[in-house]
Amino acid sequence: MDNTILIQGSFTADGNAKNIVLPAGVDWMRVINLTEADAANNGHGFEFYWQRGMTDGRGIVYYHPAADQTVAVDQIAASGGFFLVDTSNTDPSAAVAVTGTTNAAQPVVATGSTAGLSNGDIVRLSGVTAAETLGGWDFSIDTLVANTSFRMAYAMANAPGAAGTAGFWRRIPYDPIFYPRWRYIVNISQAANAVITTSVPHGYTVGQRIRVDNTDVRFGMSQIDGVEGIVTAVTDSTITTNINSTAFDAFTFALPISYPVGFATLHPVGMDTGTALLGAVDLLADAVSNTAYVGMRLVAGTVNPAGSNNDEIYWVAGKSFSNLAE
């Protein structure tokens, strides 16, 4: 039929939420967990369906109600199903109360609700009483304990100086839409090849040139402010550079007494051709590009559409000719 668009695909689950890009938009989506369909795991979902008009974050689940091949159906629990994604909308989630943060290089954030959060998500704290410098910047989380706590995934240079006693967290659903992005720095090593740790996965590649902006002396290592370097190796959250910081002061994350502070940041400024060629990296990997997309975010779990680790998952999504609400 005219104006009806279908798109399909598959993936192997890794235990994390899955974002699926659907350039034409989406009015409905069906997800089949082939692994669970074939298995006989009590309570595990194997087919999921969502249609425009249903609550965002929910949908329908078909599951095995016993350790056999029998089938039952239910509505997916709130925040456990399908979320429409439009990355041009960068509004954070609503603020949720924080009851405390620990005084550790990887602070644990205590909260009564972790609804909508998964490991690897990015959050932003605000109004953190007693540990003010933890507020106003984004960081990835791990060690999520449902409705109890989550932890900062990438360690800061030092503990924030005090335990926080109150505040709020918000989930930051999307990266800024243009690549390559500036990032907050949480640590820099003193080494012949300085290793810089960012608060979220940086997305840089070997060969890219970066500049460190560290204008606030309370973050230490003031000698590195304005220094450009070349990325020689990467992990998700670190870059190894050709900057020799051996003789620099130690990098320290500013303490609450310094508040307000100017955070140390990392900026991509181009590509070093030689390093990129040696590293077999695309010379244009640093090109500024608009990465915005529309699509669907599938939540992970045994009764959720993104499944569990190593599940084989197939999906089909559609854009309908009409949407009649009667």
Place this chain on the structure above:
Amino acid sequence: MRETEDNLVRDMMAATAAMINCLGGTNGDNPTNISTSDVSFVVQALLGNDAKTLADNIEGTDKFGTGPIRSAYMALAHTSITADLNAVNDFLHASKYSSQASLLPSEWGSIQNLRFFVSSDGSITPNASANGADVLNIFCVATEGVMMVEQDRYRSQFIYRPPIYSDPLAQNASIAWKMAFASRIVNDAWVINMRATRNI
């Protein structure tokens, strides 16, 4: 169409430009509201990076209530910064420039070597301050700091096809626009995102 162009360039700068938090304000947030010392800091940083100003001096004249304007970098901001700008020491509203010849309609005024241009499409990062307030991104741009590249010899096109093109009965006209351009920061040392929260 033109608004979308502006928004794309805005979002590009918000994602990739170097940033400096305002720290000299008094609202107790991080970043703070904009202050004279923050403007001085940004101007000093741009000067230190050998960035060329975009606008020339405006010479002083003997008109009551007016003042000369320094050669300046361009600061692009959201309209919600205007009340705070009015309250900054050294702020001179555009109506008090000694010459009105080079003013643009969106120009609000100047502080030291920054001339501020405001738009309701200016950049805001929601709930991004330490206290959870919106952060205003003020892009301070020097000469040749940012560029737009036309592709296929055009940047954007507005297309109109009259009904005669649609069918023999000429029942439907077509109106559309399309875009083929890329924007990017040319020299990352010549663009600074001065981040501020509001006090007023």
